[in-house]
Amino acid sequence: MPDNNRGALSAFLARISRRSVLDGDEIEAILSLPTIEHRVRANQDIVRLGERIDHACLVVEGLVGRFGQTSSGERQIIALHIPGDMADLHSVVSPLVTVPLQALTASTIIRIPHVALRKIAARHPAVATAFWRDCMIDLAIMAQWLLSIGRRSAKARLAHLLCEMALRYEQIGACSSEGFLFPATQNHIGDALGLTAVHVNRMFGALKRDGLIDVKGREITINDGKGLAAVSEFDPAYLQFEALDLHQR
Amino acid sequence: MPDNNRGALSAFLARISRRSVLDGDEIEAILSLPTIEHRVRANQDIVRLGERIDHACLVVEGLVGRFGQTSSGERQIIALHIPGDMADLHSVVSPLVTVPLQALTASTIIRIPHVALRKIAARHPAVATAFWRDCMIDLAIMAQWLLSIGRRSAKARLAHLLCEMALRYEQIGACSSEGFLFPATQNHIGDALGLTAVHVNRMFGALKRDGLIDVKGREITINDGKGLAAVSEFDPAYLQFEALDLHQR
DNA sequence: CGCGCGTTTGATCGCACTCAACCCGCGTGG
DNA sequence: CCACGCGGGTTGAGTGCGATCAAACGCGCG
Numbered sequence: 001m002p003d004n005n006r007g008a009l010s011a012f013l014a015r016i017s018r019r020s021v022l023d024g025d026e027i028e029a030i031l032s033l034p035t036i037e038h039r040v041r042a043n044q045d046i047v048r049l050g051e052r053i054d055h056a057c058l059v060v061e062g063l064v065g066r067f068g069q070t071s072s073g074e075r076q077i078i079a080l081h082i083p084g085d086m087a088d089l090h091s092v093v094s095p096l097v098t099v100p101l102q103a104l105t106a107s108t109i110i111r112i113p114h115v116a117l118r119k120i121a122a123r124h125p126a127v128a129t130a131f132w133r134d135c136m137i138d139l140a141i142m143a144q145w146l147l148s149i150g151r152r153s154a155k156a157r158l159a160h161l162l163c164e165m166a167l168r169y170e171q172i173g174a175c176s177s178e179g180f181l182f183p184a185t186q187n188h189i190g191d192a193l194g195l196t197a198v199h200v201n202r203m204f205g206a207l208k209r210d211g212l213i214d215v216k217g218r219e220i221t222i223n224d225g226k227g228l229a230a231v232s233e234f235d236p237a238y239l240q241f242e243a244l245d246l247h248q249r
Numbered sequence: 250m251p252d253n254n255r256g257a258l259s260a261f262l263a264r265i266s267r268r269s270v271l272d273g274d275e276i277e278a279i280l281s282l283p284t285i286e287h288r289v290r291a292n293q294d295i296v297r298l299g300e301r302i303d304h305a306c307l308v309v310e311g312l313v314g315r316f317g318q319t320s321s322g323e324r325q326i327i328a329l330h331i332p333g334d335m336a337d338l339h340s341v342v343s344p345l346v347t348v349p350l351q352a353l354t355a356s357t358i359i360r361i362p363h364v365a366l367r368k369i370a371a372r373h374p375a376v377a378t379a380f381w382r383d384c385m386i387d388l389a390i391m392a393q394w395l396l397s398i399g400r401r402s403a404k405a406r407l408a409h410l411l412c413e414m415a416l417r418y419e420q421i422g423a424c425s426s427e428g429f430l431f432p433a434t435q436n437h438i439g440d441a442l443g444l445t446a447v448h449v450n451r452m453f454g455a456l457k458r459d460g461l462i463d464v465k466g467r468e469i470t471i472n473d474g475k476g477l478a479a480v481s482e483f484d485p486a487y488l489q490f491e492a493l494d495l496h497q498r
Numbered sequence: 499c500g501c502g503c504g505t506t507t508g509a510t511c512g513c514a515c516t517c518a519a520c521c522c523g524c525g526t527g528g
Numbered sequence: 529c530c531a532c533g534c535g536g537g538t539t540g541a542g543t544g545c546g547a548t549c550a551a552a553c554g555c556g557c558g
Contacts, residue, residue: 068393070401078395093385096486099389125370128378151323201507202507238348402513436536446536447539448513
């Protein structure tokens with residue numbers, strides 16, 4: 001029995017609105033979406049490989065990842081999703097799961113039926129465009145990760161990820177002046193960067209020794225954002241922080 | 250002055266129709282899109298980083314890549330596009346270029362104005378869905394590349410790419426029973442796999458020695474597809490070769 | 499108290515990089 | 529006709545980044 005949860009949906013709406021211009025009807029359509037709340041433990045699967053799903057997952061709290069896996073058990077995190085992200089929005093048009101979804105930390109997510117999302121996309125072309133555009137942000141992020149993993153040193157990779165996550169957390173108001181809480185373990189970070197946890201640890205040490213960051217538990221403080229961006233050649237343009245009105249009304 | 254080129258557009262339509270169900274009107278709308286033909290030399294830029302573009306690029310002939318680049322000049326190919334692919338379809342909703350597009354070999358492409366694509370997407374929700382879904386194929390491919398580059402050995406990476414390209418060329422009827430022409434140089438392949446050309450060459454040698462493939466010039470023949478899939482753990486599911494009718498009419 | 503997970507550090511290993519040379523085929527120009 | 533340059537492919541020798549293996553530590557929790 002679907003519920004409705006305007007609070008959680010407004011975080012998603014905020015993410016969408018950051019990149020697309022919507023009018024009142026369209027906003028109301030999003031906020032009225034039916035929702036089913038779920039709580040998941042750390043390391044618990046949310047959607048499994050090969051399933052055919054009929055709902056998308058919006059992250060309300062916690063940290064969620066999409067995973068690739070080799071038969072020898074090595075994992076590669078394909079994408080990280082923080083609160084406000086619809087981790088699965090692409091599944092609306094691609095319901096056969098080729099990349100599973102798992103909670104990295106205890107998380108609360110809400111499920112939104114595909115039919116409801118398809119209905120408002122069909123009724124409001126600007127919403128369809130906004131959803132499509134939102135998925136393209138993930139694509140742009142993955143392209144940068146590909147560049148990082150393919151061509152950057154371990155230290156630059158880690159610095160790049162920290163720059164990206166700091167900005168993304170800042171967008172949702174979870175990055176104070178110079179620090180943010182990043183609940184991923186060094187194991188998770190290794191899986192995201194194509195490195196081992198041991199080497200991630202050493203690279204954290206290197207960045208600390210360079211005076212660029214400080215780490216206390218899961219709390220990361222950035223002492224020198226310029227420097228961190230410099231070692232990783234970080235350019236935030238790919239995160240596309242500007243609202244476009246692409247739908248000619 | 251836009252033209253129309255139903256021949257080239259029908260290759261794109263074929264790609265779309267392989268994954269989405271469209272009706273007669275929707276098909277006609279796609280085939281009636283305005284086009285501007287372009288010829289580009291090998292290694293010539295098609296769209297540059299930072300530009301804001303107002304058209305998408307459909308590959309008619311040749312091989313086209315999207316690139317990431319570090320300041321030291323190292324390149325990472327983010328995606329490869331073969332004839333029938335709209336290399337740039339995502340630019341319809343994401344016109345600020347964060348990943349440049351370049352021809353790897355002499356290619357002919359046709360440009361299609363964003364306004365025309367947006368118009369038919371707004372008029373035909375099923376077309377909007379189909380376009381969105383098409384972009385999600387690219388996303389799924391990039392996810393697999395991320396897994397390959399992050400976690401697989403050089404040999405497995407190469408084998409995986411060959412499996413993927415063989416299937417993609419087969420889809421467009423350019424892969425005879427056991428061989429296909431893959432016009433990328435070993436340098437390009439290295440840029441796609443996050444390897445050096447030298448090492449790509451050695452891995453080609455290894456796959457040849459294993460009796461899995463033969464290479465003559467740019468012609469690749471697959472002697473043992475099972476074996477090639479086995480060493481790379483290739484599972485074609487991510488290419489999503491099945492048409493879904495997602496738009497409830 | 500003991501256990502488990504995550505972090506930290508050290509020692510050694512090996513895959514892929516780097517540097518370097520040479521081959522071949524092709525197009526260009528003398 | 530040959531000389532030459534150039535891009536791409538091939539092979540060898542040596543190097544180094546990040547993996548692997550291993551051990552210990554800190555901390556929260558049952």
